[in-house]
Amino acid sequence: MTHFRYEVLRVLRNRVFYGVTLALPLVLFLGVATGQRHAAFNGTSFPLYFMTAMAVYGSMFAVVGPGARIARDIACGWTRQLRITPLRERTDLIAKVASAYLLAVPTLVLLYLAGAWLGVRLAASQWLELTGLILVGLIPFVVIGFVLGYLMPVDALTPALGGTVVLFSLFGGVYGFELAKSGPLFDVMQALPSYWLVQAGKSVVAGAGGWPAEAWIVIAAWTVVLVPVAGLAYRRNAARA
Amino acid sequence: MVNETGPEGGIVLSKLSKSYGAVRAVRSLDLAISPGETVALLGPNGAGKTTTIDMVLGLTRPDHGSITVFGLPPARAVHAGWVGGMLQTGTPLDHLRVRELIALTASYYPAPLAVDNVLKLTGADAFAGQWTTRLSGGQAQRVRFAAALVGDPDLLVLDEPTTGIDVEGRRDFWQSMRDIATRGKTVVFATHYLEEADAYADRIVLIANGQLVADGAATEIKAQAASRTIRGTLPGADPALLRELPGVVAADRHGDAVILSCSDADIALPALLAAFPGIRDIEVRGGSLEEAFMELTAALGDHTADMMEAAR
Numbered sequence: 001m002t003h004f005r006y007e008v009l010r011v012l013r014n015r016v017f018y019g020v021t022l023a024l025p026l027v028l029f030l031g032v033a034t035g036q037r038h039a040a041f042n043g044t045s046f047p048l049y050f051m052t053a054m055a056v057y058g059s060m061f062a063v064v065g066p067g068a069r070i071a072r073d074i075a076c077g078w079t080r081q082l083r084i085t086p087l088r089e090r091t092d093l094i095a096k097v098a099s100a101y102l103l104a105v106p107t108l109v110l111l112y113l114a115g116a117w118l119g120v121r122l123a124a125s126q127w128l129e130l131t132g133l134i135l136v137g138l139i140p141f142v143v144i145g146f147v148l149g150y151l152m153p154v155d156a157l158t159p160a161l162g163g164t165v166v167l168f169s170l171f172g173g174v175y176g177f178e179l180a181k182s183g184p185l186f187d188v189m190q191a192l193p194s195y196w197l198v199q200a201g202k203s204v205v206a207g208a209g210g211w212p213a214e215a216w217i218v219i220a221a222w223t224v225v226l227v228p229v230a231g232l233a234y235r236r237n238a239a240r241a
Numbered sequence: 242m243v244n245e246t247g248p249e250g251g252i253v254l255s256k257l258s259k260s261y262g263a264v265r266a267v268r269s270l271d272l273a274i275s276p277g278e279t280v281a282l283l284g285p286n287g288a289g290k291t292t293t294i295d296m297v298l299g300l301t302r303p304d305h306g307s308i309t310v311f312g313l314p315p316a317r318a319v320h321a322g323w324v325g326g327m328l329q330t331g332t333p334l335d336h337l338r339v340r341e342l343i344a345l346t347a348s349y350y351p352a353p354l355a356v357d358n359v360l361k362l363t364g365a366d367a368f369a370g371q372w373t374t375r376l377s378g379g380q381a382q383r384v385r386f387a388a389a390l391v392g393d394p395d396l397l398v399l400d401e402p403t404t405g406i407d408v409e410g411r412r413d414f415w416q417s418m419r420d421i422a423t424r425g426k427t428v429v430f431a432t433h434y435l436e437e438a439d440a441y442a443d444r445i446v447l448i449a450n451g452q453l454v455a456d457g458a459a460t461e462i463k464a465q466a467a468s469r470t471i472r473g474t475l476p477g478a479d480p481a482l483l484r485e486l487p488g489v490v491a492a493d494r495h496g497d498a499v500i501l502s503c504s505d506a507d508i509a510l511p512a513l514l515a516a517f518p519g520i521r522d523i524e525v526r527g528g529s530l531e532e533a534f535m536e537l538t539a540a541l542g543d544h545t546a547d548m549m550e551a552a553r
Contacts (some may be wrong), residue, residue: 002345003348003349006345009337009341010335010336011336073334076331076334076335077328077330077331078331078333080328080330081328082349083299083300084298084319084324084325084326084398085319085346085350085392086319086321086350086351087349
């Protein structure tokens with residue numbers, strides 16, 4: 001528990017964290033959505049769409065955060081130091097995942113408030129459902145953070161994590177436009193967890209019981225493929241240590 | 242469930258071997274350390290000290306041989322909280338203050354010491370509120386020492402704890418270390434400073450080229466090599482004759498002065514007096530550990546040089 005507390009504390013003391021996960025999505029949301037508060041987009045209201053997109057954007061940055069800490073821990077020798085204490089590595093991993101999710105919550109709350117301010121109206125159950133979908137959809141990004149954290153040198157990690165989030169955002173329609181509406185590029189977009197994360201707002205309002213089956217399959221597939229990769233990356237690092 | 246085992250059985254390394262590619266870092270090392278002993282692993286850079294320590298801490302798996310720490314495999318002894326380590330590499334974790342880092346480390350152990358006491362003992366209390374990333378070399382070393390201590394482990398393993406520290410810092414460090422060793426802890430430290438091994442260890446294990454070269458109290462190590470020198474004034478002496486005296490390993494003459502290196506000065510001195518009654522100004526001195534060290538590792542001479550080359 002103390003370990004978890006300090007994991008969170010380390011992040012909260014990092015000023016860049018606030019900028020990327022809170023300020024950036026909030027400013028983008030208010031800047032873009034204020035002028036389009038009555039516009040419709042992608043079969044729903046633009047503010048709902050873009051609120052979801054920006055909440056996803058900020059929380060993706062929050063959940064890849066453990067990757068950055070893993071790389072720093074390795075680089076500064078802390079990983080080795082931990083291995084000669086009674087702390088189980090499993091506990092360290094669980095603390096990192098839990099902290100990732102805890103630190104994604106402020107982003108969601110902030111964007112929900114901003115969305116409500118611009119006229120997004122959802123029932124309490126819908127807000128909860130939206131949150132649930134986003135938290136599930138973020139799982140592949142947590143794992144991507146771990147993979148990169150174990151494999152990349154620390155100085156290459158920040159651009160690598162940032163670039164990954166930006167690419168997924170661009171192809172997932174996070175920036176308020178979709179690269180394609182049909183064709184092969186659209187197929188690629190629909191194979192990304194970020195695409196379905198952004199659709200979560202629309203799905204909740206459609207009231208069809210969350211995402212279509214395709215969304216669940218995409219997110220499950222990414223997770224199933226990435227978890228063993230993370231396992232390999234972890235073992236590769238452990239063997240080097 | 243394993244607590245009743247306690248610090249019994251000490252630390253036993255048996256036929257321990259580890260290679261990195263073509264470099265045989267540790268070669269069939271046998272060593273038994275009793276609870277409460279303070280043991281120095283002494284050797285030149287690349288001798289295999291760090292590899293040995295990493296294996297004792299469970300960080301590195303041996304290719305052959307086995308290790309038990311108080312009767313358990315290293316990883317299990319570590320998980321039981323019996324082991325505290327100070328590694329050679331590493332800077333403290335970022336975004337934390339010194340006191341927080343030590344409190345965090347304490348939280349991993351079942352029965353840690355009070356954080357404030359450990360900070361005081363290691364002299365880290367003077368900068369307990371400082372960010373861990375803004376420490377001088379000496380301060381960071383105290384913090385790492387505090388982190389190793391705070392779990393109140395039975396075994397303390399320190400890998401070259403004073404490397405890069407000024408003379409005064411080194412003295413302070415060993416002073417605290419001595420206070421702790423008197424509490425019945427088993428301490429194993431690696432060093433290439435001969436005077437540290439000589440001054441602070443009950444026992445010195447000399448390692449070169451991944452092999453154990455000598456093992457014993459500092460005085461025994463010195464005795465094991467030709468470690469006493471007899472000097473005297475003996476005009477016209479023939480070094481060849483002096484060399485043939487019992488207990489003498491080497492003899493040299495500088496003008497009227499003669500210098501005998503002895504493996505056993507107790508035998509050499511009476512023989513010298515009997516054979517050369519004219520000798521004056523006799524002086525018998527213990528050799529430095531440094532001389533013993535050079536002599537013992539010289540036996541492995543070329544290998545050690547190769548090893549150090551490979552380690553670079």
